[in-house]
Amino acid sequence: MASPPQTPQTPTDNPAATRSRASITARTLRTDRWWVPPLLTTLGLAAFVIYATVRSFMRTGYYDAEQHYLTPFYSPCLSDSCVAGSAHFGTPIGELPGFIPLAFLSLPFLLGFRLTCYYYRKAYYRSIWFSPPACAVAEPHAKYTGETRLPLIVQNAHRYFFYAAFVIALINTYDAILAFGGENGVGFGLGNVVLLVNVVLLWAYTLSCHSCRHVTGGRMKHFSKNPVRYWIWTQVSRLNVRHMQFAWITLATLALTDLYVWLVSTDVITDLRFIN
Amino acid sequence: MGYQAKLRVWRGDDGSGDLQDFTVEANEGEVVLDLIHRLQATQVPDLAVRWNCKAGKCGSCSAEVNGRPRLLCMTRMSIFSEDETITVTPMRTFPVIRDLVTDVSYNYTKAREIPSFTPPEDLKPGEYRMQQVDVQRSQEFRKCIECFLCQDTCHVIRDHEENKTAFAGPRYLMRIAELEMHPLDVADRRNEAQTDHGLGYCNITKCCTEVCPENIHITDNALIPMKERVADRRYDPIVWLGNKLFRRNGG
Numbered sequence: 001m002a003s004p005p006q007t008p009q010t011p012t013d014n015p016a017a018t019r020s021r022a023s024i025t026a027r028t029l030r031t032d033r034w035w036v037p038p039l040l041t042t043l044g045l046a047a048f049v050i051y052a053t054v055r056s057f058m059r060t061g062y063y064d065a066e067q068h069y070l071t072p073f074y075s076p077c078l079s080d081s082c083v084a085g086s087a088h089f090g091t092p093i094g095e096l097p098g099f100i101p102l103a104f105l106s107l108p109f110l111l112g113f114r115l116t117c118y119y120y121r122k123a124y125y126r127s128i129w130f131s132p133p134a135c136a137v138a139e140p141h142a143k144y145t146g147e148t149r150l151p152l153i154v155q156n157a158h159r160y161f162f163y164a165a166f167v168i169a170l171i172n173t174y175d176a177i178l179a180f181g182g183e184n185g186v187g188f189g190l191g192n193v194v195l196l197v198n199v200v201l202l203w204a205y206t207l208s209c210h211s212c213r214h215v216t217g218g219r220m221k222h223f224s225k226n227p228v229r230y231w232i233w234t235q236v237s238r239l240n241v242r243h244m245q246f247a248w249i250t251l252a253t254l255a256l257t258d259l260y261v262w263l264v265s266t267d268v269i270t271d272l273r274f275i276n
Numbered sequence: 277m278g279y280q281a282k283l284r285v286w287r288g289d290d291g292s293g294d295l296q297d298f299t300v301e302a303n304e305g306e307v308v309l310d311l312i313h314r315l316q317a318t319q320v321p322d323l324a325v326r327w328n329c330k331a332g333k334c335g336s337c338s339a340e341v342n343g344r345p346r347l348l349c350m351t352r353m354s355i356f357s358e359d360e361t362i363t364v365t366p367m368r369t370f371p372v373i374r375d376l377v378t379d380v381s382y383n384y385t386k387a388r389e390i391p392s393f394t395p396p397e398d399l400k401p402g403e404y405r406m407q408q409v410d411v412q413r414s415q416e417f418r419k420c421i422e423c424f425l426c427q428d429t430c431h432v433i434r435d436h437e438e439n440k441t442a443f444a445g446p447r448y449l450m451r452i453a454e455l456e457m458h459p460l461d462v463a464d465r466r467n468e469a470q471t472d473h474g475l476g477y478c479n480i481t482k483c484c485t486e487v488c489p490e491n492i493h494i495t496d497n498a499l500i501p502m503k504e505r506v507a508d509r510r511y512d513p514i515v516w517l518g519n520k521l522f523r524r525n526g527g
């Protein structure tokens with residue numbers, strides 16, 4: 001059977017190239033309050049950033065010498081500027097000037113981890129950069145190149161921040177365990193519960209990371225060849241579905257944990273003790 | 277009980293057009309497409325609308341209702357209050373042909389640009405064997421009904437017509453992920469996903485996932501895993517070194 005002669009398509013043969021979009025000038029026709037979620041996101045992030053910045057530079061109320069509670073905002077504390085007992089890994093570094101936070105080794109990585117996190121990216125691209133502010137609401141920028149060039153191409157390094165955050169989660173776990181031994185030996189109080197809950201949720205956030213999902217198993221083509229990694233991938237995937245929730249919950253628990261240690265160590269409240 | 281619903285429908289073609297107001301009877305259990313059909317039958321016989329299955333399975337009736345990309349046949353009238361004006365417009369990202377009908381050929385062009393399934397050379401059709409766990413992940417993406425709502429809502433092209441040449445859109449980036457995860461596909465698609473199909477333009481803001489009528493987790497299960505694979509190939513010196521030392525190719 002002879003096939004019909006094929007004529008190559010030129011732009012003028014192709015109606016889509018000449019047709020234009022429907023003439024609708026409104027930025028969006030959405031009638032719901034689409035601006036509420038980006039607004040709440042901005043407020044939530046701003047509240048945490050302000051609290052965390054103030055606390056990181058404060059240098060008081062971060063370690064309770066009696067119960068050995070150390071806030072995650074000052075861990076690991078490695079310099080001679082740290083109050084006695086708070087340096088769980090010794091003090092290899094001398095005095096630090098006031099403009100450097102005592103947890104200078106972990107904070108940049110934790111900040112980088114959250115800044116390059118796939119969820120937080122979504123959150124700030126939408127609510128701070130308005131790109132887009134909400135679905136089907138036009139963004140205000142004339143040009144858009146996404147994550148194709150500097151600086152945003154750096155987001156591809158997220159996995160390295162994940163590796164760092166994994167180590168820091170181990171350190172926080174160690175801090176929480178050490179807090180079971182206070183000045184009067186082994187004990188257990190509300191502060192321990194607070195530190196423990198915080199650490200468990202930090203693990204949930206860290207392990208539900210998309211890069212973690214990729215390196216543990218997602219990058220494989222054949223799950224059947226590696227049942228152990230497949231199993232790990234399934235578990236990480238289960239956590240991953242809730243990554244956004246963990247992102248917000250851990251912001252709250254980090255701030256509350258820090259607040260609790262701050263109040264207890266400055267004797268504003270007394271720690272509720274269950275044992276010793 | 278029926279009521280008179282207020283409908284505002286975009287009418288026109290690629291030259292010009294505007295939103296026009298109508299009052300159409302609505303009955304219990306109806307969807308927006310029912311009202312569009314009633315409008316066509318009783319008041320505007322030449323109203324253009326595309327549809328086929330009325331069951332959310334053919335992907336023909338894609339449009340925007342109150343500014344949100346939706347299937348007309350799956351949008352229940354009961355989600356609106358009776359005194360609300362319901363605005364129905366064609367998909368914004370594609371050129372309009374007439375009224376609610378758009379020219380979606382951008383999507384077919386992009387589909388053709390993705391290199392097809394590439395099995396190992398020595399494997400003949402009929403000899404394909406694979407395990408369920410290995411194909412499971414990519415099967416989610418095969419639920420797609422090609423409604424192009426995700427393409428319509430994606431701000432990369434919705435707000436920037438000029439990005440259409442460089443960007444394949446969520447539907448076709450998901451197709452690349454599907455083949456990349458396929459146990460019998462031997463092509464390495466990671467570099468081209470970034471350079472030829474524009475994966476880097478996606479900023480994972482998840483609007484495609486929000487509108488997908490098949491509830492496919494496009495961003496979490498296709499686009500982000502694909503970004504991670506691209507990072508393996510292009511941006512991760514340790515993976516690169518590992519591949520050099522152990523002569524792997526990212527299996």
Ligand code: SF4
Nearest residue numbers: 430446478481482484
């Ligand atoms: S997640 Fe990416 S592909 Fe999906 S709508 Fe957003 S930018 Fe487009």
Ligand code: SF4
Nearest residue numbers: 420421423424426488
């Ligand atoms: S992925 Fe979902 S929204 Fe996109 S074309 Fe397929 S069914 Fe439609």
Ligand code: FES
Nearest residue numbers: 117118119209210
């Ligand atoms: S921490 Fe959110 S994706 Fe990695």
Ligand code: FES
Nearest residue numbers: 329330335337349
């Ligand atoms: S008519 Fe088939 S999906 Fe709506």
